[in-house]
Structures are given as C-alpha cells and as structure tokens.
Amino acid sequence: MTSLLVGAAVADGGRRVSVHVSDQDQQACILALSHYAPTTVGHEPGGDDVLRRITAHPAVTGCGTDTGVDGRRIWAVISL
Numbered sequence: 001m002t003s004l005l006v007g008a009a010v011a012d013g014g015r016r017v018s019v020h021v022s023d024q025d026q027q028a029c030i031l032a033l034s035h036y037a038p039t040t041v042g043h044e045p046g047g048d049d050v051l052r053r054i055t056a057h058p059a060v061t062g063c064g065t066d067t068g069v070d071g072r073r074i075w076a077v078i079s080l
Contacts, residue, residue, distance in 0.1 A: 001057060005032035005074050008050040012036040014071050023080065027061060031075040050074060 002019065009017045014036030022029050054063040054076050062077040 001054070001060070001076055001078060002030055002032075004050065004053055005030055005076060008032065008074050009034035009072065012072055026080050027077055028080055029075060029077050031073060033073050034071040036071045 002021075006017055006019060009032040012034035014034040016035050018033040018035065020029075020031045020033075051063055051065060054060055057076075057078070059078040060076055061079055063075060065072060065074045067073075
C-alpha cells in the first residue's frame with residue numbers, strides 16, 4: 001500500500017514526498033504528500049487511477065485524495 005501511495009505522489013512531480021503512518025484500533029492510516037505546487041487548490045492531477053487501485057486491496061477500509069497549498073495528499077486506511 002505504501003508503495004502505491006508513494007508512487008502516485010512521485011508521479012505528481014513535486015519537490016519531495018512525505019509519508020506519514022499512524023495506527024489506532026487495529027487500523028493504520030498511511031498518507032503520502034506530493035509537495036507539488038498546484039495551480040489551483042482543489043485541482044487533482046490527472047492521469048492516474050490511484051483510488052481504484054487502492055480500493056482493490058481487501059484490507060482497505062477507506063481512502064481519499066485532496067489537494068491543498070502544500071500539494072496532493074493521498075491516503076488509505078487499512079485493517080491490521
């Protein structure tokens with residue numbers, strides 16, 4: 001899962017990638033931040049189907065992506 005999230009963040013072409021991992025109640029949240037400079041907040045980079053690929057994993061209980069001034073955040077929650 002981490003490789004999938006980081007790969008999508010790298011594909012955004014940002015300056016760097018940050019990865020954050022947390023756990024609670026037998027679940028883990030993995031978040032990758034692409035640090036690219038969006039032209040418009042809320043604009044999603046095109047050309048990838050990362051959410052479909054994330055939800056194809058049976059352990060995933062939630063996922064999402066959004067864009068802010070610091071770049072695109074891509075996250076997944078998985079059962080441990």
